[in-house]
Amino acid sequence: EADIYQTPRYLVIGTGKKITLECSQTMGHDKMYWYQQDPGMELHLIHYSYGVNSTEKGDLSSESTVSRIRTEHFPLTLESARPSHTSQYLCASSEPGQGGRYGYTFGSGTRLTVV
Amino acid sequence: AQTVTQSQPEMSVQEAETVTLSCTYDTSESDYYLFWYKQPPSRQMILVIRQEAYKQQNATENRFSVNFQKAAKSFSLKISDSQLGDAAMYFCAYRSRLGWGNKLTFGTGTQLKVEL
Numbered sequence: 001e002a003d004i005y006q007t008p009r010y011l012v013i014g015t016g017k018k019i020t021l022e023c024s025q026t027m028g029h030d031k032m033y034w035y036q037q038d039p040g041m042e043l044h045l046i047h048y049s050y051g052v053n054s055t056e057k058g059d060l061s062s063e064s065t066v067s068r069i070r071t072e073h074f075p076l077t078l079e080s081a082r083p084s085h086t087s088q089y090l091c092a093s094s095e096p097g098q099g100g101r102y103g104y105t106f107g108s109g110t111r112l113t114v115v
Numbered sequence: 116a117q118t119v120t121q122s123q124p125e126m127s128v129q130e131a132e133t134v135t136l137s138c139t140y141d142t143s144e145s146d147y148y149l150f151w152y153k154q155p156p157s158r159q160m161i162l163v164i165r166q167e168a169y170k171q172q173n174a175t176e177n178r179f180s181v182n183f184q185k186a187a188k189s190f191s192l193k194i195s196d197s198q199l200g201d202a203a204m205y206f207c208a209y210r211s212r213l214g215w216g217n218k219l220t221f222g223t224g225t226q227l228k229v230e231l
Contacts, residue, residue, distance in 0.1 A: 033218070041154075041204050043221045090160065101167070103150045103210065104219055106160040 003027045006091050006107035013081055013114055021076045021110045023091035032074040033104065035090040036060060043090070049074055081114045088112070117142045119209050121222035128197045129230055135182075136192045136225045138207030146212040149183070149190045150219070155203040163205070166190065168212075194227075202229045 004025040013019055025032070034047040035058075045058030049068040063085070064078050074093075078085055088111045092104040118141045128134035140149070147168045154160040166174045166183050174181050178198075182191045194201055207222040 040223075041226070042223045043206065045218065048218065101148060101165075101212075103148070103152075103162050103165060103208065105162075106152075108159045 004091060004093055004105050004107040006089075006110050008110060009108060010111050011113070013112070015080075015082055015114055017081050019078050019081055019112070021089055021091075021112070023074045023076070023107055024072050025074075025093045025105070025107075026072060027093065027105065028071065028096070029093035029105070030071065030096045031094045032068070033092045033094075034058070034064075034066060034074070034076050035092065036062065037088040037090055037109070047076065081112075083114045086112060086114050117144075117147075117209050117211070117220045119207055119220050119222040121207055121225050123225045124223070125226045125228070127228045127230060128194070128201075130197055130199060132197055133193060133195045134197055134227065136194075136205050136207075136227065138190045138192070138222055140188050140190065140207075140209050140220075142188070142209065142211075144211055144213065148210045148212060149181075150208040150210070151179070151181070151190075151192045152206045152208060152221075153201075153203045154206065154224075155200075160206070164192070197229050199229050199231075202227055 007022045030051045032049045035043045044060035046062040047066040049055045090109045091107040120139045149166045151163040153163045164176045178195045180193045204224045206224045208219045210219050211217045
């Protein structure tokens with residue numbers, strides 16, 4: 001049962017449009033992450049946050065931006081979508097504190113197609 | 116930096132048989148966690164099993180078990196009595212225990228097909 005929610009599940013949008021992918025979790029997790037997953041299925045970290053007002057860029061450069069105004073909410077925005085942004089975007093969160101014992105909880109993903 | 120390697124892009128198994136997925140990692144740390152995640156087609160990625168590096172005993176979750184070889188830096192996943200529902204992409208992942216905000220490092224995944 002998912003405690004982390006991503007909307008929309010699928011999105012087809014035209015080039016140049018601004019889009020926001022939503023991610024919310026109800027577990028009180030402080031750390032949240034965005035991954036881009038291409039057809040080859042490899043996961044690339046594009047953004048992460050350690051708490052409110054904390055955001056960092058990940059290992060893969062991305063034209064998207066994120067914000068973390070509330071603990072439970074971590075939206076990703078593309079100001080001007082391009083076909084190269086076509087991909088699946090996965091949101092994840094992990095528990096407070098140190099240790100990383102329990103890994104991540106993932107959302108169901110948003111499959112974005114830019115035409 | 117840590118790296119995780121999954122050398123098998125695809126694997127196949129007959130229903131009810133056993134299959135082993137390989138994973139190796141590189142780290143200079145002694146205290147860490149290892150995970151196997153499962154991503155079914157068009158579905159949410161879920162945690163299958165995890166292992167704490169300081170525990171010598173291999174983790175087991177029902178039909179899923181691991182073979183953790185710390186010295187060899189190997190962490191394979193064994194699926195017994197394979198079922199059609201086991202067909203998915205499987206990712207091996209590493210997470211340091213030290214430091215605040217430690218992130219998961221994923222392997223490139225192994226696509227598992229289950230055949231009748």
